[in-house]
Structure formats: C-alpha cells, structure tokens
Amino acid sequence: MSANKSKFLSRFGSGLAGLLILLVIIGAVNLIISNLRLRVDLTAEQLYTLSNGSKQVLGKxxxxxxxxFYFSAxxxxxxMYLKTYANQVQDLLKEYELAGKGHIVLEAYDPKPDSDAEEWAQRYGIEPQQTNPFGKPVYFGLVAVCGETEAVIPGFNPRTEATLEYDITRLITRVAWPEKPVVGVLSSLSVLGTPPNPMMMRRQQQDQGWIVFRELRKDYTVREIQPDTEAIDADVTTLIVVHPKNLEDKALFAIDQFVLRGGRLIVCVDPFNIADFExxxxQNPMMMQMGGGQAGPSTLGKLFEAWGVTFDTTKVVADLSAATKLNAGNGRVEDNPAFLSLGTANMSKDDLITAQLSQVMLPFAGALSANTP
Incomplete structure (x- = not known):
C-alpha cells in the first residue's frame, strides 16, 4: 500500500470516527432536551410564556x-388562519399543563360531525362557528372541569389574542375555587351604580356603575361598604377603597382593623378626580357657573401617616415625555403633561394584569411615597 493511500485511509478513518462522535453527541443532546421538555417562545411579545401571575395560580x-380543548382540526x-391560531392556543395550553405539575390535565378533541366529541362540545356550550355558508359548523373552544364544576370559553378569536392567557387563567380559577370571594367596595363615588328610582323610571336612565366593577362581579361577590361604616364584614377578603373623601375616624378605624386582621386593601386616591368633578x-350646575362645585381631593389621612405613606393632595404628577395631546379649543391642540399617556414601556411584563396593556391614561395623577425610618 502506498504512503498516499495509507495517509488517505488514515484521514478517512479519523473523519468517520469524528462524524460518528458528532452524531452521538447530537443524539444525546436531543435526548436530554426532550427529557427536559424545554420550550422556547419565539414571539416578540412572549405571548406563549406564562406570566408569574398564572404560575402563582397554578401553584396554589x-x-x-x-x-x-375542542378544535375541528x-x-x-x-x-387556515384559525388553524394557525389553534396551534398557538394549544401550545399555550401545554405550557399550563407543564407548569401545573400534575394538577392540569390537557385533553384535545376533534369534534367531527355526528360524533360523541361534537355532542359533548355542544353540551358544554362550545359555540358552533359557521365559516362556510354551505359547509358544516366548526368548533374552537375550551372547557375546564374540576370535580363537578365546569366553565367554558365558547369560542377563541385571534382578535382577543392579547387577553388569551388572562382568559385561560380566569377559567381555571373559576372551577378550582367555585365559591366567589367577597370583595368590599367603599367609595364616595357611585362606582357600583345606583338603583333605579321607581318614581323617575321613565325619565331616569339606570346608572350601571363603572365597567371595572361590573367585570369584577363575574368572579367575585361585590359588596358595597358605606363610607360611614364602623366595621368591615368578617367575610370580606379584599377591600377596595376608591376616592375616599372626608372619611370619619370610625371608618378609618374600621379600615385599619381590617388590615390588621390580614385583609387585603386596594386604595385609589386622587388630588383631583375628574369623575367627582363631573x-x-x-348635581350643582348653578354652583359650577358661579365658580363652585369643585371636586375635593381624597386621602386616608391619619392612616397614611400611621403606615408611613406620604400623599400630597395639592400636587399632581407631570411628565413632558408622557404628555397627552388635548383639544385646546379653536382648532388648537396642545400637549398636557398632567394628562399622562403611558405605553408598553411603562407596563410590567411580569404581571398578568398589565402584561398585555398597550396604553393607559392618567389625568391629574397623584404620587405616593413611603417614609424611610
């Protein structure tokens, strides 16, 4: 055998051995990755990565x-656009199953016409969608079942993709904890609406209250707490205080006792509240024409002081970089730095509530600060 041929065979053998080693490494890496069940979210908005809020719910x-999961695959x-979106929804559901650590079981069904799957989809309340006037209906929804409790998302829509995770987590919460917690609401504004006056039924339009509290009623028992209360009911787990103007000491004491017993408190205070002003x-159109009828600030006063919180009711937050363009009259538009327009850069991506918010306006917002010892 010539020297060149021996050299060639030596190189060939080394190359073949190297190739075999490379294939073994690739196989081992694939095996490790599959066992670890690593998943990568390549969307720019991280739409299919569970937020900490969802993980906390699953952990409880x-x-x-x-x-x-019912989908007419x-x-x-x-x-095709619904098929693409369905794959994305199912990928997110797999993330729930993975994060649930055995407490989330995912089942997928293809409800074909006249099948048991279609019958069950209809029983659960999955809405049939007619995508073709001459074709048969299709299904694309989700049912959550825990014991004898069930809840349903009748149909998914790509237009509500931004709230997809919120909707699924909310669905799980409804069946896992079917008894609605009691949330108390104390406010100097009619945030819960006002009952209709039978004497004014024809002329008066019923005040339905703020939409945020109408939504809250879907998952919680919302109970109104009067501003002159002396105690917060024992079954109230969370208390929301909105624009508390001129609360008496007995009400402040009741709030303080609620916090001391471990209750959760949400406080919304304002140096100037537009809803109150309106x-x-x-109520006082004549006073307004005479320069009166101004809205007063809200604060928890003594409680803030006791808790080490500073809130100046005479100041509002202004930011030129977050100014909102407002109509100044006579066709003029001006930037108002006291009307804050906050975008995605100002929203926490780690919180389920704010992760998908794109814009929030805060007119005449106040500032809270904690006193350092």
Whole structure:
C-alpha cells in the first residue's frame, strides 16, 4: 500500500470516527432536551410564556383541573388562519399543563360531525362557528372541569389574542375555587351604580356603575361598604377603597382593623378626580357657573401617616415625555403633561394584569411615597 493511500485511509478513518462522535453527541443532546421538555417562545411579545401571575395560580391548585380543548382540526371548513391560531392556543395550553405539575390535565378533541366529541362540545356550550355558508359548523373552544364544576370559553378569536392567557387563567380559577370571594367596595363615588328610582323610571336612565366593577362581579361577590361604616364584614377578603373623601375616624378605624386582621386593601386616591368633578357639575350646575362645585381631593389621612405613606393632595404628577395631546379649543391642540399617556414601556411584563396593556391614561395623577425610618 502506498504512503498516499495509507495517509488517505488514515484521514478517512479519523473523519468517520469524528462524524460518528458528532452524531452521538447530537443524539444525546436531543435526548436530554426532550427529557427536559424545554420550550422556547419565539414571539416578540412572549405571548406563549406564562406570566408569574398564572404560575402563582397554578401553584396554589389542590385539585386536578382538566382542560378539554375542542378544535375541528380535520374540517375542510376550518380557515387556515384559525388553524394557525389553534396551534398557538394549544401550545399555550401545554405550557399550563407543564407548569401545573400534575394538577392540569390537557385533553384535545376533534369534534367531527355526528360524533360523541361534537355532542359533548355542544353540551358544554362550545359555540358552533359557521365559516362556510354551505359547509358544516366548526368548533374552537375550551372547557375546564374540576370535580363537578365546569366553565367554558365558547369560542377563541385571534382578535382577543392579547387577553388569551388572562382568559385561560380566569377559567381555571373559576372551577378550582367555585365559591366567589367577597370583595368590599367603599367609595364616595357611585362606582357600583345606583338603583333605579321607581318614581323617575321613565325619565331616569339606570346608572350601571363603572365597567371595572361590573367585570369584577363575574368572579367575585361585590359588596358595597358605606363610607360611614364602623366595621368591615368578617367575610370580606379584599377591600377596595376608591376616592375616599372626608372619611370619619370610625371608618378609618374600621379600615385599619381590617388590615390588621390580614385583609387585603386596594386604595385609589386622587388630588383631583375628574369623575367627582363631573358628578358635582351635574348635581350643582348653578354652583359650577358661579365658580363652585369643585371636586375635593381624597386621602386616608391619619392612616397614611400611621403606615408611613406620604400623599400630597395639592400636587399632581407631570411628565413632558408622557404628555397627552388635548383639544385646546379653536382648532388648537396642545400637549398636557398632567394628562399622562403611558405605553408598553411603562407596563410590567411580569404581571398578568398589565402584561398585555398597550396604553393607559392618567389625568391629574397623584404620587405616593413611603417614609424611610
């Protein structure tokens, strides 16, 4: 055998051995990755990575929750854009199953016409969608079951993709903890609405209250707490205080006792509240014309002092970089730095509530600060 041929075979053998080693390494890496079940979210908004809020909910689960995903995958009538979105939804559901650590069980069904899966989809309340006027309906929804309790998302829509995680976590919460917690609401404003006056029924339009509290009623028992209360009911787990103007000492004491017993407190105070100002205009139009009817600030006063919180009711927050363009009259538009327009850069991505918010306006917002010892 010539020297060149021996050299060639030596190189070939070394190269073959190297190739075999490389293949073994690739196989081992694939095996490790598959065992670790690593998942990568390549979306810019991290839409399919669970937030800390969802993980906390899953971490508190004591009973198993079954998620039944109904999607007409084999239907010719199913549009391609819905098929793409369905894959994304199912990927997110797999993240829930993974983070649930055994308490979330994911089941997928293809409800074909006249099948048991279609019958169950209809029983659960999954809405049939007619994508083709001459075709059969398709299904694309989710059911959560925990024991004898069930809840449903009748249909998914790509237009509500931004709230997808919130909707699924909310669904799980409804079946895992079916008894609604009691939330107390104390406010100097009619945030919960006002009951209709039978004497004014024809002329008076019923005040339904703020939409945030109408939504809250879907998951909680909302109870109004009067501003002159002397005690907070024992079954109230969370107390929301909105624009508390001129609260008496007995009400402040009741709030303090509620916090001391371990209750959760949400306080919304304002140096200048537009809703209060508008309510004063409607109730006292003559005073408004004479320069009166101004809205007063709200604060918890003595409680803030006792808790080491500073809130100056004579100052508002202004930021030129977050100024809002407002109509100044006569066709003029001006930037108002006291009307804060906050974008995605100002929102926490770690919180389920704010992760998908794109814009929030805060007119005449106040500033809170904690006193350092």
């Amino acid at each position: 689960l004591e009973n198993d929750v079954t998620l039944k 084999s239907a010719d009538e199913m549009p 309510a004063n205009q409607q």
